[in-house]
Amino acid sequence: MTSIAASSSGWDDWLKWMPGWLAFAWAVGNGIFLGIRKWRDHRNKLALGPADNELRQALAAARSRFEDVIAQGRRADWFRTDERRETGRTVEDLVGRRTDQILRNELTEVANAWKQTAANAPRPSRPQIRSMNHVTTPQERAESEHVRERFGKETEEARKGLEHIKAALTRLDELERKTHGR
Template sequence: MTLAASSFWDDWPKFVPGWLAFVATVGTWIYKAWTRRHTVALGAADDELREALEAARTRFEDIIAQGRRADWFMDEKRRETARKIRDLSERRKDEALRVELTKVADAWDETFALAPGAGGPWVRFMDQPSTPQERAESARVQAQFGKEADVARTALEHITTALTRLNELERKTLGRS
């Protein structure tokens, strides 16, 4: 009995490096699986998504500052805003981020739907009073601009939430601060 007990105590230094290598290997596998999960959740082209959200934020701020008509939305730079955000959201696996991106894209579509049509060239002379039709049209357009601004404010909240979630995923995956 003493022979078996003495042989274990004599041999344990031989097995420690193997067990340490085993623990290190399993720990590395767990870390890689964890990081892979976050990388998949973050998705590809996170910088492209950040640029699209920042561009959308600037455009929504423009809408809040001054109401925009439908022809403003049809400009080549702004036409694809919602589609680009939707395309980038489909590449993400994180559900919270996808929901916020979808809400931003829906808000862009809603502001476009609320935008009044392009105003015609009205020529009024200074001494002519405005007609009741012109006043009613002006009030209707101002009301639509107000609705646009309300939707744009909620969209800015969704953009802020999406950027916060994107930052959290980047910190977990890439270690950015």
């Protein structure tokens, strides 16, 4: 009797224990997978930040204003209206609500480009009354050249701003796809 009891061990019953161990391993693996997925989704939502539609609207407004500057070139008084003055500030305010560093950098660059565009805008022109026989003086020519240079710098900064807006919108779309699966 002792020889039969000694030969039977726990390993002989492995078929009996295998389904339980497989179920345990599956449950632990599934729990770990779901935990990682929940953590990743939470991190992506934080990176996207609250009110992503508000950010998208602010970027669309900034884009249309940059395009307007590129198309026509604007003087400094155009930038002084309330809605245009607030363009850079609105984007800056929305930067603090995001945790994605790439998106934050692009939004900061958009705000800086708007500030530089406004800073490079030539001052408002004075009304000039000229006669038919008016001869342009060297001072007037130099001032005119200075205004053209300022418009060129203003347009260059506006183009940089558009590039950063496109990059920010691309990153925003990536984060939305990761978070919402759109």
